[in-house]
Amino acid sequence: MSDQRLKSVVIVGGGTAGWMTAAALAKTLAPQGLKITLVESEAIGTVGVGEATVPPILTFNAMLGLDERAFMRATKASFKLGIEFVDWGAIGETYHHPFGTFGLDVEGIKFHQVWRKFADQVGPIGDFNLTEAAARRWRFALPDPDPAKVMSSLKYAYHFDAGLYARFLRGFAEPRGVTRIEGRIASVAQHGETGFVEAVVLEDGRRIEGDFFVDCSGFRGLLIGQALGVPYQDWSRWLPNNRAVAIPCELGGDGLTPFTRATAREAGWQWRIPLQHRIGAGYVYSSHHIDDDRALDTLLANLDGRPTEDPNFLRFTPGRRERAWDRNVCAIGLSAGFIEPLESTSIHMIQAGITKLLALFPGNGVDPLETDEYNRLTAAQVDHIRDFVILHFKATQRDDTDYWRYLSSMTVPDSLARRMELFAQRGRWFPSNYDLFHETNWTAVLLGQGIIPEEWDPLVDSLPEDQIRQRLAGLSTLIARTAEAMPSHAEFVARYCGAAAPSSTSGVPA
Numbered sequence: 375m376s377d378q379r380l381k382s383v384v385i386v387g388g389g390t391a392g393w394m395t396a397a398a399l400a401k402t403l404a405p406q407g408l409k410i411t412l413v414e415s416e417a418i419g420t421v422g423v424g425e426a427t428v429p430p431i432l433t434f435n436a437m438l439g440l441d442e443r444a445f446m447r448a449t450k451a452s453f454k455l456g457i458e459f460v461d462w463g464a465i466g467e468t469y470h471h472p473f474g475t476f477g478l479d480v481e482g483i484k485f486h487q488v489w490r491k492f493a494d495q496v497g498p499i500g501d502f503n504l505t506e507a508a509a510r511r512w513r514f515a516l517p518d519p520d521p522a523k524v525m526s527s528l529k530y531a532y533h534f535d536a537g538l539y540a541r542f543l544r545g546f547a548e549p550r551g552v553t554r555i556e557g558r559i560a561s562v563a564q565h566g567e568t569g570f571v572e573a574v575v576l577e578d579g580r581r582i583e584g585d586f587f588v589d590c591s592g593f594r595g596l597l598i599g600q601a602l603g604v605p606y607q608d609w610s611r612w613l614p615n616n617r618a619v620a621i622p623c624e625l626g627g628d629g630l631t632p633f634t635r636a637t638a639r640e641a642g643w644q645w646r647i648p649l650q651h652r653i654g655a656g657y658v659y660s661s662h663h664i665d666d667d668r669a670l671d672t673l674l675a676n677l678d679g680r681p682t683e684d685p686n687f688l689r690f691t692p693g694r695r696e697r698a699w700d701r702n703v704c705a706i707g708l709s710a711g712f713i714e715p716l717e718s719t720s721i722h723m724i725q726a727g728i729t730k731l732l733a734l735f736p737g738n739g740v741d742p743l744e745t746d747e748y749n750r751l752t753a754a755q756v757d758h759i760r761d762f763v764i765l766h767f768k769a770t771q772r773d774d775t776d777y778w779r780y781l782s783s784m785t786v787p788d789s790l791a792r793r794m795e796l797f798a799q800r801g802r803w804f805p806s807n808y809d810l811f812h813e814t815n816w817t818a819v820l821l822g823q824g825i826i827p828e829e830w831d832p833l834v835d836s837l838p839e840d841q842i843r844q845r846l847a848g849l850s851t852l853i854a855r856t857a858e859a860m861p862s863h864a865e866f867v868a869r870y871c872g873a874a875a876p877s878s879t880s881g882v883p884a
């Protein structure tokens with residue numbers, strides 16, 4: 375059999391997706407002699423947003439062997455313990471979606487089921503989640519690796535400057551053998567019969583050939599969409615937000631909180647992401663319900679400090695490619711699809727794409743069976759995230775604008791309708807292996823958006839009531855004390871990885 379092992383990979387695009395892919399391939403496959411080339415165009419630039427992450431990013435950074443402090447200093451990062459949702463279920467209501475778990479299961483019975491029975495007597499479920507307890511107090515400390523300690527239950531991700539992250543990863547990838555080529559791709563050369571991509575051709579005529587291509591060209595989908603014609607599934611009927619305006623501003627207001635804040639607005643929602651040197655802010659909205667000028671005015675009226683840049687308007691269509699991998703092209707990043715940034719899932723999907731690509735990296739040529747497997751897993755992962763994000767818009771009592779009236783009355787995918795109904799009846803919830811969001815995530819958002827199970831699991835009634843009540847009281851006290859003992863997030867960041875002077879508003883809530 376002839377040797378059809380891939381000898382060269384070309385990555386098209388140098389945004390977060392391109393450099394994350396380059397770094398991962400440089401770490402794992404460059405030592406085996408794989409030639410890796412990345413093409414990007416400074417004239418086109420990157421999308422320029424994307425600052426909040428989810429906990430699996432720690433695994434990605436660890437796989438590369440990055441030093442956490444150096445990475446956080448270089449990207450001006452802060453810690454993220456979850457998201458604070460303001461005005462979502464109803465105007466005036468606030469809830470947290472924390473990472474980390476709620477309580478402990480009791481004799482195999484889910485904690486939220488036990489909590490549901492005693493909810494009136496023991497307080498909100500967030501009191502049983504150390505990550506939320508720390509977030510609410512604006513405090514932070516690193517988790518304890520000892521699983522016997524309550525501090526082991528704390529989970530975190532980061533807020534960082536995505537542009538600086540890409541630069542940091544470039545500094546990792548280039549010395550490990552990745553060749554960067556600056557230039558604008560003008561055309562794509564394909565095999566006459568198979569349609570396999572053979573080369574990308576730059577405006578100045580340079581031809582960059584490869585055995586395999588990773589399309590990280592952003593919303594354009596230069597290879598996967600424009601060259602190979604893989605269709606895009608449009609999810610606008612469930613996720614009508616199709617625009618965003620982003621403006622970073624000076625660090626002010628509540629300062630360096632260890633959480634992202636998502637505030638629901640009349641026709642969308644506003645993000646607040648605190649970094650060490652500034653706050654990332656933006657309004658994600660539906661152009662069918664509000665125009666650009668009004669969205670910008672709303673954002674400007676609700677900034678924590680003076681803007682540090684001009685507004686960046688973005689347009690997008692929520693959805694995904696029918697196949698992320700087609701022939702010898704694998705799309706990673708925005709070229710593969712985009713679900714609006716409410717739960718900060720895009721960078722995670724880049725990571726998940728890279729992880730699967732490495733796990734299914736072609737041995738002797740591209741194998742359609744393995745390509746199908748990649749696409750099957752990707753579709754399941756993205757569809758799951760889609761459902762989770764739609765939940766935030768569907769489960770609301772808001773009816774103050776056309777936008778919210780549309781969302782609360784829309785028909786959602788069957789998979790989500792089923793989950794909502796199962797939870798609303800008896801708090802039932804079942805995990806699936808490849809899902810990003812687990813029990814804590816769904817429970818936090820379902821309860822936070824006002825879906826309280828009508829009954830609890832009948833198995834809870836077999837537990838001794840007094841003992842359980844005592845146990846719950848003991849646990850919430852332990853969690854509150856542990857959170858109180860942590861330093862403020864601002865202090866911790868300044869000491870651990872400070873890239874700049876701590877903000878004047880550092881500290882804890884009044």
Ligand SMILES: Cc1cc2nc3c(=O)[nH]c(=O)nc-3n(C[C@H](O)[C@H](O)[C@H](O)COP(=O)(O)OP(=O)(O)OC[C@H]3O[C@@H](n4cnc5c(N)ncnc54)[C@H](O)[C@@H]3O)c2cc1C
Pocket residue numbers: 386387388389390391392413414415416418419420421422423424425426427536557558559560590591592593594596618620656658688690706707708709715718719720721722
């Ligand atoms: C409003 C908004 C907020 C977001 N917030 C978050 C968040 O909080 N968390 C999160 O995880 N994600 C977020 N995202 C998503 C995140 O920004 C992206 O997933 C991430 O930046 C990856 O983008 P990318 O690398 O795929 O594309 P891009 O950044 O667009 O990069 C594309 C690259 O391709 C190159 N390119 C394109 N065409 C050509 C050509 N013809 N020739 C040569 N090069 C070319 C460009 O130069 C660039 O280098 C957000 C997205 C939006 C729109």
